[in-house]
Amino acid sequence: MTTPPSGTEPPKPHPDAPAPGSALGTHYSGCFGCGVDHPTGLHISAFTPDGLSVEAEFVVGEPHQGAPLLAHGGVLATAMDEVIGMSVWLFRKPYVTGRLETDFLLPVPVGTTLHLRAWCNGISGRKAYLEAEGRIGAPDGPVAVRAAALFIEVEMEHFARHGDAEAITAEHHDFEVNP
Numbered sequence: 608m609t610t611p612p613s614g615t616e617p618p619k620p621h622p623d624a625p626a627p628g629s630a631l632g633t634h635y636s637g638c639f640g641c642g643v644d645h646p647t648g649l650h651i652s653a654f655t656p657d658g659l660s661v662e663a664e665f666v667v668g669e670p671h672q673g674a675p676l677l678a679h680g681g682v683l684a685t686a687m688d689e690v691i692g693m694s695v696w697l698f699r700k701p702y703v704t705g706r707l708e709t710d711f712l713l714p715v716p717v718g719t720t721l722h723l724r725a726w727c728n729g730i731s732g733r734k735a736y737l738e739a740e741g742r743i744g745a746p747d748g749p750v751a752v753r754a755a756a757l758f759i760e761v762e763m764e765h766f767a768r769h770g771d772a773e774a775i776t777a778e779h780h781d782f783e784v785n786p
């Protein structure tokens with residue numbers, strides 16, 4: 608379900624994608640993954656090297672523990688979800704996670720900088736097929752976590768109907784959630 612149907616082409620950069628090397632910022636200041644105002648969130652900051660994929664760092668802290676001094680697996684899955692969500696946003700359409708598969712290959716100690724990368728293998732209709740990995744200590748360090756995901760395109764209205772339309776428009780002046 609996370610593998611693109613045969614014949615699906617890899618995506619090309621969107622004309623409005625950020626320039627290669629651009630920082631991506633946060634999509635919402637209260638987001639647990641990337642929000643700058645979240646007190647115990649992951650504070651993931653990311654950039655795109657090519658307008659198609661995302662690279663990011665996540666420093667595992669004490670609020671992210673499961674076993675003592677080891678990262679919680681659900682928190683690591685959240686980091687994967689976040690960078691994948693950032694990468695699919697490069698295509699300038701709103702998507703939500705439909706399915707997220709994770710493989711945990713190594714324990715990740717508190718204090719580790721996890722180097723994250725996410726990319727898209729193909730888009731077919733409303734479905735985007737994506738992957739991510741998290742490497743310990745360096746961009747070419749050992750892989751601790753792998754993820755594969757199916758994201759589903761939604762209307763902006765999805766976030767207004769199920770969430771907080773005022774908060775969205777306050778932070779996204781370029782969107783009309785109820786046109």
Ligand SMILES: CCCCCCCCCCCCCC(=O)SCCNC(=O)CCNC(=O)[C@H](O)C(C)(C)COP(=O)(O)OP(=O)(O)OC[C@H]1O[C@@H](n2cnc3c(N)ncnc32)[C@H](O)[C@@H]1OP(=O)(O)O
Pocket residue numbers: 608634635688689692693696701702703704705706733734757759761766775779
């Ligand atoms: C804040 C604003 C700004 C910006 C945006 C940036 C956000 C960044 C966020 C970053 C945060 C990180 C990101 C987050 O954490 S996003 C938050 C976590 N995710 C959600 O909350 C999503 C909850 N689910 C839904 O809302 C609906 O179920 C969706 C919208 C996904 C589909 O319901 P909808 O009624 O619309 O469509 P459909 O049911 O006809 O399905 C359509 C097609 O998709 C297929 N399918 C569906 N689900 C699955 C599945 N699990 N496995 C396999 N396939 C699945 C389905 O079979 C069908 O295929 P086909 O029959 O056509 O072949």
